[in-house]
Amino acid sequence: SRVEPPVNKTPEVKTTPDTGPKRISPIAKRRDGTPGDPIVTGAVGRAPKNLLTQVRAVRGAPGDGRISLTNALKGELKRNGIKLSNTKVAGGYTVTGSVKLDNLPNNKQKVNIVWKVLDANGNRVGTVSQNNVIPNGSLNGAWGATAKAAASAAAKGIVKLLPGKH
Numbered sequence: 001s002r003v004e005p006p007v008n009k010t011p012e013v014k015t016t017p018d019t020g021p022k023r024i025s026p027i028a029k030r031r032d033g034t035p036g037d038p039i040v041t042g043a044v045g046r047a048p049k050n051l052l053t054q055v056r057a058v059r060g061a062p063g064d065g066r067i068s069l070t071n072a073l074k075g076e077l078k079r080n081g082i083k084l085s086n087t088k089v090a091g092g093y094t095v096t097g098s099v100k101l102d103n104l105p106n107n108k109q110k111v112n113i114v115w116k117v118l119d120a121n122g123n124r125v126g127t128v129s130q131n132n133v134i135p136n137g138s139l140n141g142a143w144g145a146t147a148k149a150a151a152s153a154a155a156k157g158i159v160k161l162l163p164g165k166h
Contacts, residue, residue, distance in 0.1 A: 051092055052085040053077065053162065058097035058113075061139070065099060068143040072151035073097065073115075073158075080159045093125065094118040095158060107136045115154050117161045128157035 055077065058069045073095070074084055088094060095117055102110045115128040130150060139146065 051162065051164065052083050052089040053093045053095060054085050054088050055095045056097070058099060061099040061143075062101065063139050063141045063143060065139060065143045065147065068147040069097065069099070069113075069150060072143075072147040073154060076151045076155035077158065080155055082159065082162065089120075091120050093120070093162060094122075097154075101139070103136065104133065108133050109136050109138075110134075111139065113150055113154065115158055117158055125163075126161035128154050128161070130154060 055070060055074050058066050058073075061069055077095075078084060085092060095115060097113060097115045100112045100114075102112070104110055111130075111132050111134055113130040115130075117125040117127070119125050130153060
């Protein structure tokens with residue numbers, strides 16, 4: 001079966017300092033009815049340039065998504081100048097990811113990947129949300145290029161949510 005990667009356009013980001021998370025308008029639908037670009041929401045504060053970020057293992061992904069999607073995101077964040085840590089670090093940030101699949105008619109599934117950026121106290125700084133419609137079961141095995149495409153798109157939004165990186 002053919003795997004269609006999630007939308008990989010640069011997410012639109014809107015931030016407002018010190019006011020907490022803000023919701024951007026819902027995902028636009030394309031003419032064919034599939035979801036549009038990812039949504040990024042959040043507020044940006046100040047932090048040291050050398051901040052460390054932990055990326056936790058993705059939850060809920062079928063196939064090898066837990067490993068491949070986590071590793072792909074780590075690689076993309078490193079390429080974007082984010083210093084990573086294997087553990088939670090005082091004053092650092094944490095990125096969590098979760099995948100949810102919903103069955104649709106015509107042997108399709110809607111995949112929703114949600115990335116949350118948390119501050120050192122566990123408070124949500126912002127969220128990057130990705131949606132796509134794929135053939136049913138196409139993520140049950142190796143994610144391969146799909147993990148890379150999803151991580152590339154997500155990293156652009158996550159980097160903008162990390163203080164000092166926008």
